[in-house]
Amino acid sequence: xxxxxxxxxxxxxxxxxxxxxxxxxxxxxxxxxxxxxxxxxxxxxxxxxxxxxxxxxxxxxxxxxxxxxxxxxxxxxxxxxxxxxxxxxxxxxxxxxxxxxxxxxxxxxxxxxxxxxxxxxxxxxxxxxxxxxxxxxxxxxxxxxxxxxxxxxxxxxxxxxxxxxxxxxxxxxxxxxxxxxxxxxxxxxxxxxxxxxxxxxxxxxxxxxxxxxxxxxxxxxxxxxxxxxxxxxxxxxxxxxxxxxxxxxxxxxxxxxxxxxxxxxxxxxxxxxxxxxxxxxxxxxxxxxxxxxxxxxxxxxxxxxxxxxxxxxxxxxxxxxxxxxxxxxxxxxxxxxxxxxxxxxxxxxxxxxxxxxxxxxxxxxxxxxxxxxxxxxxxxxxxxxxxxxxxxxxxxxxxxxxxxxxxxxxxxxxxxxxxxxxxx
Numbered sequence: 001x002x003x004x005x006x007x008x009x010x011x012x013x014x015x016x017x018x019x020x021x022x023x024x025x026x027x028x029x030x031x032x033x034x035x036x037x038x039x040x041x042x043x044x045x046x047x048x049x050x051x052x053x054x055x056x057x058x059x060x061x062x063x064x065x066x067x068x069x070x071x072x073x074x075x076x077x078x079x080x081x082x083x084x085x086x087x088x089x090x091x092x093x094x095x096x097x098x099x100x101x102x103x104x105x106x107x108x109x110x111x112x113x114x115x116x117x118x119x120x121x122x123x124x125x126x127x128x129x130x131x132x133x134x135x136x137x138x139x140x141x142x143x144x145x146x147x148x149x150x151x152x153x154x155x156x157x158x159x160x161x162x163x164x165x166x167x168x169x170x171x172x173x174x175x176x177x178x179x180x181x182x183x184x185x186x187x188x189x190x191x192x193x194x195x196x197x198x199x200x201x202x203x204x205x206x207x208x209x210x211x212x213x214x215x216x217x218x219x220x221x222x223x224x225x226x227x228x229x230x231x232x233x234x235x236x237x238x239x240x241x242x243x244x245x246x247x248x249x250x251x252x253x254x255x256x257x258x259x260x261x262x263x264x265x266x267x268x269x270x271x272x273x274x275x276x277x278x279x280x281x282x283x284x285x286x287x288x289x290x291x292x293x294x295x296x297x298x299x300x301x302x303x304x305x306x307x308x309x310x311x312x313x314x315x316x317x318x319x320x321x322x323x324x325x326x327x328x329x330x331x332x333x334x335x336x337x338x339x340x341x342x343x344x345x346x347x348x349x350x351x352x353x354x355x356x357x358x359x360x361x362x363x364x365x366x367x368x369x370x371x372x373x374x375x376x377x378x379x380x381x382x383x384x385x386x387x388x389x390x391x392x393x394x395x396x397x398x399x400x401x402x403x404x405x406x407x408x409x410x411x412x413x414x415x416x417x418x419x420x421x422x423x424x
Contacts, residue, residue: 009182010126011135016175017077017119018139019146020084023112024050024352025235025261026150026168029254032239033162038098043369047236047356049101053109054353060113061345073118074185080118081176083111088169095163108169109349115172117345122183124329124341134272136322141268144314146171148261151235155254217340220324221347223283226385227320229351230378231290233358234260234297234313241371245301259307263293263314271318280327280393286319287386291379298375321348 020026027050035046064076087108094100123135150168157164238260239253248256267274274282293313296305321344328340362373 006182007126009178010122013175013178013182014119014122014135015139015142016178017081017115017172018142019149019175020169020172021112021116021119021143022147022261023084023108023150023169024053025147025232025257026154026171027165028235028257029151029155029239029251030158030162030165031236032243032249032253033158033165034101035240037162041098043240044356044359045098047359048353049098049105050236051232051353051355052102053105053112054349054351056106056109057113057116057349058346058353060110061117061342061349064114064118065339065342068118072185073122074179074183076114077118077179077183078176080111080114080116081172081179083107084115084169084172085111085176087111088166088172091163091166104166111172113345113349117341119175120325120345121341130272133275133322133326136326137268137271137275137318139268140271140318140322141265144261144264144268144318148258148265151254151257151261153254155251155257158254159249159251213339213343216330217328217343220328221343223389224321224324224344225347225351227287227290227317227324227351228348229354230294230358230382231313231317232352232355233374233378234294234310236355237359237371237374238310241297241375244371247301247303247306256306256310260310260314263311264316264318266311267315267318271322274319275323280323281390282319282323284386284390284393286316286323287382287389288316289313289319290316291382291386294375294378294382298372298379 031046031050034049035041035043038046067076087104090107091101091104094104120139123132123139127135150171154165154168157167235257238256239249242248242253242256271282274285278285290313293309293311293316296309296312298309300306300309325341325344328344358374358377359369362377363369365377366373
């Protein structure tokens with residue numbers, strides 16, 4: 001009973017920490033305000049102010065997997081929480097230049113890099129099988145719920161003063177307190193709270209396991225990177241898109257961003273069922289949802305269509321990222337799982353960091369800086385990627401089935417093609 005309660009509280013802690021995993025999205029309502037305050041800054045420079053935290057998350061995510069060999073996850077997560085809280089408080093007092101704001105973005109990235117990947121890896125440490133898959137879906141929903149809360153609050157705060165938007169980062173406080181209370185702090189965790197895996201084997205959570213990067217981790221980190229590269233073009237351009245088309249200001253941008261994240265939260269409730277039905281094909285499904293959502297945003301110029309498109313695009317992240325995370329940490333020991341999680345976080349945040357390049361590409365291709373051209377590029381590329389991923393997955397399935405057939409045939413027949421009886 002005590003073990004069950006402990007597991008439940010660890011799950012609650014992870015979900016509370018997941019509320020701030022998409023923190024840069026919660027800062028998107030202040031984009032228009034930053035542009036007005038610093039008119040000399042280009043649109044790309046203003047967007048990089050938000051997405052540059054991704055490059056620090058990339059580095060710290062990879063480093064954190066190694067740091068767990070020397071320090072407890074609890075200590076590293078707590079340091080990450082403190083960094084995020086400082087990144088939420090200090091900008092309110094110090095925001096006089098873009099250089100200072102970049103320092104706070106770096107501090108935010110350091111905090112997220114230590115917190116997010118390690119928090120998710122706790123699910124791999126203490127849960128397995130269908131229970132883990134279900135929690136992964138809920139965790140992704142919590143990401144979107146937290147970002148939705150921050151976007152709504154950020155829109156209200158930014159309408160008073162754009163730099164007050166940073167205060168939404170204090171949402172990390174409940175997770176920080178739960179981490180202190182419920183996450184084991186010892187360097188070597190001798191007890192494994194997970195049930196037996198689907199294969200029926202008990203896995204040991206401990207130190208001294210070699211950490212290696214394999215091809216599967218790289219593949220799914222790349223898929224996650226490409227997805228977030230295009231996904232983040234939606235929230236980071238929303239406030240400018242609305243002003244450009246006379247559809248609203250920071251407050252309306254906050255509502256639109258929140259609707260985008262509500263879609264992700266809603267999809268998280270059904271991820272377990274969709275995953276059982278489509279399995280790995282939830283990834284191309286997510287790309288299709290993103291493509292359709294951006295199309296509705298860019299081609300429908302009414303508030304209702306805007307919110308519908310945001311909802312559809314937001315649901316995409318819950319189909320893609322949890323599935324990629326599960327595949328990157330599948331059938332590996334906990335040390336490998338920590339690295340798989342770190343690779344996913346690094347790839348995703350590299351995509352987030354590079355998102356402003358869409359603005360540059362759109363300007364060069366079309367010769368115009370209007371925001372809708374950036375969305376048109378995202379529509380075309382996400383559709384192409386959805387088709388390519390579905391075709392590649394289908395090809396790999398057929399190849400695996402064929403290899404299984406030949407293996408089965410070889411094991412049942414001898415060289416004279418006589419049936420070999422099963423050995424018991």
